Amino acid sequence: MEPKAAVQKIRILVVDDHQMVRDGVLASVKGQPDMEIVGEATCGQEAVTQFFQTRPDVTLMDLRLPDMSGHEAITQIRETFPNARIIVLTTYQGDVQAVKAFKAGAMAYLLKSSLRKDLLTTIRAVQAGRKVIPPDIAVAMASYVADDELSARELQILRHVAEGLSNKLIADRLSLSPDTVKSHLANTMAKLNANDRTHAVTIAIKRGYFDLDV
CATH class of the missing domain: 1.10.10.10 (Winged helix-like DNA-binding domain superfamily/Winged helix DNA-binding domain)
Structure with missing residues (x-):
């Protein structure tokens, strides 16, 4: 009988300055046979450094960080690693931040209120190369796509x-x-x-x- 092939785990970097959010992600990922946490960061610069050191498959990125915005951190990472798969974690439900996140190179936009329900499926979808946008945010983005941005x-x-x-x-x-x-x-x-x-x-x-x- 041939031995089972080892499961290729999705290596995840978690970036959020709130311990409770990071703990929630860790609790959700713990026990998943196809996932593992390879790093944590509490600010944008630490996120960039951790990304360079750990080379994760998927990064979970908060938009509000103490030293720079999540958009800026995403931009910095993707300047060197243009294929980086990044999921935005946020409390923002409006279209403006979502548009900025996707322009910066994010592949998914995940509200923190839906982490328990949608986190694992979103990670797997992004690892598979798919974009994920919550339906209500997608509608808002479509509604305002032609609007002029505020200067x-x-x-x-x-x-x-x-x-x-x-x-x-x-x-x-x-x-x-x-x-x-x-x-x-x-x-x-x-x-x-x-x-x-x-x-x-x-x-x-x-x-x-x-x-x-x-």
Whole structure:
């Protein structure tokens, strides 16, 4: 009787600055005959270093890291390893962050709230070369694909609106005229199809342009 061939395990790198998330991934992967964790990282630079050292088959990458964004870490990794298979882990349910992640080279977008249900199947799908996008996020991406992106200045002004600043205070802080701020806000509301500045902030947060605590 011939001995069974050893199962080729999917080697996984986990990048997240929250111990609870990493522990959750480890608990899900533990006992899977075709998977193993080969490294953990808590920030973007550590993720890049760990990737170079361990050469994982699949990397799970948080978008919000203390030193750089997950998008930046993905970009750095793929500059040297263009075939890197990376799954984004995130709490962002909007289309903006998803679009940025896929542009950076991610192959899947996985909400942390669905880790227990979808993690293992997503890892196996990505290892097989398939992209994975949650249906609701795919719909959002399709709905806004033709929209104009907010410019850096428009996003900067909208963040100040979210902080509760008036147009005049925003103008003073950014060394702009109040009319310029008003013009930027008008453009922003048109792009977001918002009724007013408060509505624009609500839409921007929902779509993942920024969080209130960022």
